[in-house]
Amino acid sequence: MSRMGYSRLMPVDREHVLHAAADLLARKATASMDEIAKSAGISRATLHRHFAGRDALVQALGVLGVQLVEERLAAARIDEGDPVDAVRRLVTEALPVSGFLAFLYGENQLFESTAMNEGWERIDEHVGALFRRGQELGLIRLDLTPAWLTEALYALIAASGWSAQEGRIASKDAGHMVSELLLGGMIRTVEK
Amino acid sequence: MSRMGYSRLMPVDREHVLHAAADLLARKATASMDEIAKSAGISRATLHRHFAGRDALVQALGVLGVQLVEERLAAARIDEGDPVDAVRRLVTEALPVSGFLAFLYGENQLFESTAMNEGWERIDEHVGALFRRGQELGLIRLDLTPAWLTEALYALIAASGWSAQEGRIASKDAGHMVSELLLGGMIRTVEK
DNA sequence: CCCATACGAGACATGAATGTCTCACACGGT
């Protein structure tokens, strides 16, 4: 069967390339195909063999990004249990895909693709519902809207990814930095 | 004196154009010169009359951005008084230039210009010192590093700018959303 | 050991953005 040899090696490469591309494009949207290829450790020709063109690459990036984030979202089970713990789980789950999240967050105004926006809005809605639930339970401040908390979550995760990449914070501390700041703020309190 | 007529009108236009360019490029780094010109309400020819090319435009954007942010930083007098109040003042002052801040923050890895990085590091150091001072006074948590708090501040201000631009939060609430989340976090507390 | 498959390197054409130019016009001051 000629199909087998083809389906065995392609997926791993594809995902690795897209991961590298997301990390690069999140912080340098003007990167050329050549730079993207180099960042993934492959040649430009091979990059074109896997993705018809830049548009196709960005499209695949968006699709995989939405898929990965939704997987992490599901794994974090944010609808269950204490919302505060749920936020911690969500941050922990989302950190490994911070590159994709930063890309989706920063470049989503670039998408007129309805399929992409649907996925992103589904994620938005899911995360926003967590904060709304926390507010209804009296655990989260009411003066900060769910929409804003959602945006802040994305922004902080993206920021932590960049900071870790540049060595400004330790990678192992990233989760703590994001969730603690988001949850408790920076003011020192007595009960902590 | 032929110089007078030239120095009277140029500065206002320049700043207005750069402001529009910052707002646009912060969320769409791939914008063409034509799009930038249109967003500033001028023609591409005029844009080229003021800035030799795209590089020169970006350079001027960086210089003005650093200058504006340093002005706001000075106006906020963050070295004086209660660090917590200083953070509030800083956020209030910085919000009007959130477009520039988002541009500088998001695209600073794009700069190899030493002059630019010097200015940006000066800002970084100044803001970081505020958080360090707050920690020494026992007002700010010690498990969140000044470098991270600085990054988080930029990220949240940028996020608030985009959110306001897209109508996800009200512009008048932006300052409150940023400073309250940054300072106190999202968890509802008894003393608030 | 051989063959298939994917890859890297590089040449090449294409197209879009860029940068430069000219010309006509609107406006503001004299």
Place this chain on the structure above:
DNA sequence: ACCGTGTGAGACATTCATGTCTCGTATGGG
């Protein structure tokens, strides 16, 4: 009313990323 200055519109040439191609090579399975 006139003239100077700055502008918009548009016609170019040029540069550069992009997309497609070929060829030589390495690797891995049969």
